[in-house]
Amino acid sequence: MPTLTETEDRLRRALEAVASSVNDSGQPSDQAAAASEPSATQLAPGGLSGLRRRSPLLVFVASFLAVLAVGAISVLTMQTESDLEVGGPAGQAPISDPASGLGMDSTYFAFDDPSWTLTVAYTESDSSTYSRYERDDERVDIATGSFASEILDQRPERPETILTMNASQVTERSFFETGNSSEESSFNWTTSDGLPVLVTFLQMNPQQGLEASAALRPIDSEAWQQLAATAVHTTTPESELRARTGEFGTGGEEGFGEWIRLDAPDAPQVILEMSEGIELPPGQTFDRWIENLPDEPTSQTEDGIMSSLEFHAGCIWTGYWLEAVANKDTTAQAQAQAILDDIPTWPAMNASDGGGVIDAWRRNAELAAAGDVQGVLDNLYTNNCTDLRGMQ
Amino acid sequence: MGCNVLGGVAHLCLWMADEECDLTSDVRQSRLPDSLFDELYRDERAGLVRLALLVTGSRAAAEDVVQESFLRLRSTSAELTDPVRYLRRIVMNEARQVLRRREVERRYRTSDPGLVLPPELDEMWRLLAGLSEKRRVALVLRYYEDLPFSEIARLMDCPESTARSLVHRGLKSLRRRLDADFD
Numbered sequence: 131m132p133t134l135t136e137t138e139d140r141l142r143r144a145l146e147a148v149a150s151s152v153n154d155s156g157q158p159s160d161q162a163a164a165a166s167e168p169s170a171t172q173l174a175p176g177g178l179s180g181l182r183r184r185s186p187l188l189v190f191v192a193s194f195l196a197v198l199a200v201g202a203i204s205v206l207t208m209q210t211e212s213d214l215e216v217g218g219p220a221g222q223a224p225i226s227d228p229a230s231g232l233g234m235d236s237t238y239f240a241f242d243d244p245s246w247t248l249t250v251a252y253t254e255s256d257s258s259t260y261s262r263y264e265r266d267d268e269r270v271d272i273a274t275g276s277f278a279s280e281i282l283d284q285r286p287e288r289p290e291t292i293l294t295m296n297a298s299q300v301t302e303r304s305f306f307e308t309g310n311s312s313e314e315s316s317f318n319w320t321t322s323d324g325l326p327v328l329v330t331f332l333q334m335n336p337q338q339g340l341e342a343s344a345a346l347r348p349i350d351s352e353a354w355q356q357l358a359a360t361a362v363h364t365t366t367p368e369s370e371l372r373a374r375t376g377e378f379g380t381g382g383e384e385g386f387g388e389w390i391r392l393d394a395p396d397a398p399q400v401i402l403e404m405s406e407g408i409e410l411p412p413g414q415t416f417d418r419w420i421e422n423l424p425d426e427p428t429s430q431t432e433d434g435i436m437s438s439l440e441f442h443a444g445c446i447w448t449g450y451w452l453e454a455v456a457n458k459d460t461t462a463q464a465q466a467q468a469i470l471d472d473i474p475t476w477p478a479m480n481a482s483d484g485g486g487v488i489d490a491w492r493r494n495a496e497l498a499a500a501g502d503v504q505g506v507l508d509n510l511y512t513n514n515c516t517d518l519r520g521m522q
Numbered sequence: 523m524g525c526n527v528l529g530g531v532a533h534l535c536l537w538m539a540d541e542e543c544d545l546t547s548d549v550r551q552s553r554l555p556d557s558l559f560d561e562l563y564r565d566e567r568a569g570l571v572r573l574a575l576l577v578t579g580s581r582a583a584a585e586d587v588v589q590e591s592f593l594r595l596r597s598t599s600a601e602l603t604d605p606v607r608y609l610r611r612i613v614m615n616e617a618r619q620v621l622r623r624r625e626v627e628r629r630y631r632t633s634d635p636g637l638v639l640p641p642e643l644d645e646m647w648r649l650l651a652g653l654s655e656k657r658r659v660a661l662v663l664r665y666y667e668d669l670p671f672s673e674i675a676r677l678m679d680c681p682e683s684t685a686r687s688l689v690h691r692g693l694k695s696l697r698r699r700l701d702a703d704f705d
Contacts, residue, residue, distance in 0.1 A: 152571045425691075
C-alpha cells in the first residue's frame with residue numbers, strides 16, 4: 131500500500147497536471163494538454179514546473195516519518211495499550227530524554243514537568259501530531275490535526291460543550307483548536323483566560339527543543355493533572371453517542387428544535403421518527419437520506435432536518451410524477467400532482483425559506499400541471515434534487 | 523454543523539443559487555468599483571477556472587462556473603470587503619452545484635454524461651472523481667490551493683475540525699483505493 135506521503139504527492143501532481151491544462155489567460159494550454167495527456171516528465175517527481183510544494187523541512191519530516199504515520203493511525207483506531215510501544219513502533223529509536231520530554235524521532239509536545247514522561251510521539255504525513263505522556267497511572271494524549279479529528283469523532287458531545295474546564299483555567303479545547311504560527315514550532319495554545327498554555331510544539335532538533343523547553347514557564351501541576359484526567363476519560367465509545375443532545379436551537383438560520391447529532395448510531399431511528407408525518411409515494415422511504423448521514427461529527431436542529439426531509443420528499447414525489455407520466459399511469463400522475471400542489475405549503479421548508487425555495491416548488495407544480503416534462507426536469511436541475519427514488 | 527450537510531437553510535441556499543439566499547453575504551461590505559472588477563477578471567479568472575476544473579472535472583463546466591460567478595459578482599449590488607474570497611466562494615458553490623446536477627443527469631438521461639474524463643488521465647484523478655463531493659472539494663482546496671484548514675472550513679461553511687477530518691479521510695480513502703487498484 132502506498133504511504134500517505136506518497137498518496138499526497140501523487141494527488142498534488144495529478145491536481146497540478148490537470149490544472150495546468152488552463153493557461154494564464156484561462157484558456158486551454160498547449161503545454162499541458164494536461165487534463166488529457168500529462169506527460170511522464172510532468173508527472174515525474176520534481177519534474178513539473180510551478181508545482182506547489184511544501185517547505186523542504188516539511189518534506190523532510192514527512193518523508194522521514196512516513197512509516198511512523200501508518201502506525202500512528204492504527205494506534206488511534208485500535209485504542210489498546212498493547213499496541214502502544216514506548217518510543218514509537220518497534221525498530222524506532224527510543225525517546226532520548228524522557229525526563230524533559232524531548233525526543234529524537236518525531237515532532238511532539240513538550241512541557242517542563244519532569245514527573246511526566248513522553249512515551250509516544252508520532253507525526254502524521256499531514257503534519258498532524260500525536261503525543262502521549264504518562265505518570266504513574268495517569269495518561270494524557272495530545273493530538274492535533276487529523277489525529278485530533280479522529281479522537282473528536284469518538285466523542286459524544288459537540289466540541290463546544292465538552293471542552294470547558296473553568297476551574298483549572300485550562301480548556302481541553304486548547305488541545306484541539308490550535309493556531310499554528312509557523313511550520314517549525316509554536317502552536318499558540320491558550321488557556322480559557324487567555325494565558326499561554328503550558329506545552330509547546332517542537333521539531334526534531336533536540337537542542338532546539340531543550341532551549342525551547344527551558345524557556346517555558348513552569349507547569350501548573352494541578353491544572354495539568356485535571357487536564358490529563360479529562361483527556362484520558364473523555365474518549366467515549368461510539369456506541370454511547372446519542373443523537374438527541376438535549377440542547378436546543380435558538381432560531382434564526384440554525385432553526386429551533388433540539389440539536390441532533392447526525393453521526394450518532396441512533397440517528398437513523400431518530401430521523402425515521404421525525405419523518406413519520408411526511409408522506410411519500412407508495413413503497414418509497416427516507417433510506418437514501420439516512421444513507422447519506424455524515425460520519426464526521428455533525429449536528430443539526432430538528433427544524434433544519436425537517437426542512438431537508440421535506441425537500442427530499444418533494445424530490446421523490448416529483449420523480450414519482452415523472453415516472454407516472456412515462457408509464458402513462460394517470461392515476462399515479464394525479465396522486466403525485468396533488469402532492470406537488472401541496473408542497474409549497476409544507477411547514478418546515480416555509481419556515482426556513484430564505485427566498486426562492488417555495489417559489490421553485492410552486493413553479494414545479496405549475497410545470498407538472500401543464501404536463502411539461504422537460505420543464506419539470508430542468509426545474510429539478512435548478513433545485514438540484516439529487517434523489518428521485520421513484521425514477522430509478 | 524457539517525459542511526453544508528443534508529439540508530437547512532445553508533444547504534437550500536446552495537441548491538437554489540438565489541441572490542437572496544446567498545452564503546457569501548458574510549464577506550460583502552464594500553461596493554466593487556468597475557476598475558477593480560476588470561482587474562479581478564484579468565488576474566483571477568485563470569486561477570478560478572483551474573480550481574473549478576479540479577472540482578467539476580470538466581473544463582467546459584469550469585469555464586461556465588467561473589463565467590457565471592463573475593456575472594454574479596458584476597450584478598450584485600452588495601458591497602464587498604474581500605471580492606477575491608467572495609469570488610472563490612461563489613465558484614466553489616457553483617462548482618458543487620455542477621457535481622450535484624451531474625448526479626441528477628446521470629439518473630435520468632439514457633446517456634450518462636458523467637465526468638468528462640479522458641482515459642489517459644492519471645489514475646489518481648479518476649480516484650479523486652470517485653470521492654464524495656465534500657471530500658473532493660476539501661482535498662482540492664488543501665492540496666491544490668494549499669489553503670489552511672481554517673480557510674477550507676470557511677469556504678465549505680463547516681467547523682475546522684470537520685475540514686481536517688474531510689481531508690484526512692479523503693486522503694486515506696484515496697490511499698486505500700490506490701492499494702485496491704494495485705491488487
